[in-house]
Ligand code: SF4
């Protein structure tokens with residue numbers, strides 16, 4: 092089994108937000124929820140870099156560790172998913188998540204949090220694969236169809252890579268060797284406790 | 290034209306100096322990388338390590354109207370995880386189990402405290418209807434708030450394995466809803482409590498004597514006390530100050546990111562969790578001494594009346610005041626009439 096990861100090559104990301112739009116459209120993500128976003132560091136200054144960020148599907152996932160109802164599970168491909176039927180919308184996963192991945196519809200009392208929503212690595216949820224119920228709760232399940240996450244698949248500069256960690260790390264390493272520089276794999280140290288060796 | 294012969298030479302030199310620029314050469318780790326890399330700033334893993342060690346976040350700019358999304362990496366989440374999963378569990382476990390152990394030991398050693406002169410059968414009003422209603426509004430909301438709060442810290446380990454994930458999730462969801470709504474009567478009750486009782490809870494010299502006499506808990510002698518003794522004053526101020534801080538931090542959590550960012554939310558949760566655990570432990574002692582631990586105490590909050598002997602032993606100064614006031618009230622018309630005659 093693969094160990095699925097994301098890697099955003101900041102030297103290539105042009106902040107076009109196509110990944111964000113693709114994700115929104117593919118899963119019909121409601122207004123106000125952003126499973127993926129592009130953050131620009133040092134905007135307008137030397138060293139400006141854009142990084143597309145979503146749930147990184149961490150090793151020893153902090154969200155899963157703190158969830159009071161233990162509604163997270165990790166698939167065989169090491170995708171971190173959660174069960175919305177169990178989630179109580181307490182918001183704890185957001186406090187623990189290093190990347191601000193968990194999102195909450197404002198449907199609770201006093202405009203509080205509803206059930207958490209986050210990037211599923213296009214792998215749906217605990218419902219039957221590719222069922223209507225799964226689509227309504229979690230969006231489409233491309234992984235079950237043998238496809239990779241849409242954000243990475245349609246990235247025009249191929250800055251955003253998705254797939255087995257070994258393979259995308261190799262692609263990144265070759266790129267850095269080719270062009271002679273790279274700012275590293277953003278979030279990898281925090282999420283996976285390892286960085287691609289270049 | 291003059292520069293032409295110079296350019297290739299400079300380029301060649303650069304290639305020599307910067308082995309990285311040459312294609313197909315292995316890249317060194319950033320630490321011993323050439324200046325060309327360093328000039329681009331620290332790389333991702335260096336920056337993440339630095340923030341993890343020194344605090345702070347890696348933040349940028351986003352085009353979506355959600356300011357929280359501008360934070361790329363917040364390593365502080367790791368500390369909050371340790372707080373939530375370990376520190377708070379230990380604080381709560383020690384505070385609550387420790388208090389239960391102390392109370393059990395106290396009960397075994399001292400038994401139920403009874404008025405040494407027995408009950409007289411005559412009673413005196415201690416708390417009026419407003420005071421009692423407010424007390425029970427605070428008490429009832431506190432109990433539900435405490436249980437639903439404890440569930441978020443301990444339920445996953447204690448209750449979930451027993452009742453299963455579905456039942457536990459349903460319970461926790463109702464707990465969260467109750468927790469959110471009961472925050473309001475609790476806060477209101479705290480404010481009313483402050484207005485009703487602050488006057489009788491200001492520390493004075495009697496309290497010092499009471500504390501030095503150990504409150505009469507171990508001896509058996511009854512130190513003098515006004516309407517509230519030093520122990521009750523302590524409970525009062527724990528409730529008022531602790532309650533105010535717990536309420537304030539709770540509203541921060543209830544209206545997420547309304548006035549703060551993720552660091553503020555984490556801090557609110559830490560303040561809320563620690564104070565709530567300590568308050569629960571303190572209230573266990575309050576509940577014990579107001580019910581099982583002392584005969585004659587509970588009626589003060591049920592029908593509002595306490596036995597005359599109980600009052601004499603535990604709140605001698607207050608009883609004197611009450612008796613004097615009752616005497617004045619009862620005696621006022623008589624003494625007015627008799628003023629000339631006497
Ligand atoms: S990125 Fe956040 S939500 Fe995703 S697995 Fe890690 S901690 Fe959980």
Ligand code: SF4
Pocket residue numbers: 154157158159160161162173177178179180181182183184185193206207
């Ligand atoms: S919001 Fe839901 S998924 Fe996140 S910690 Fe709370 S119950 Fe778990």
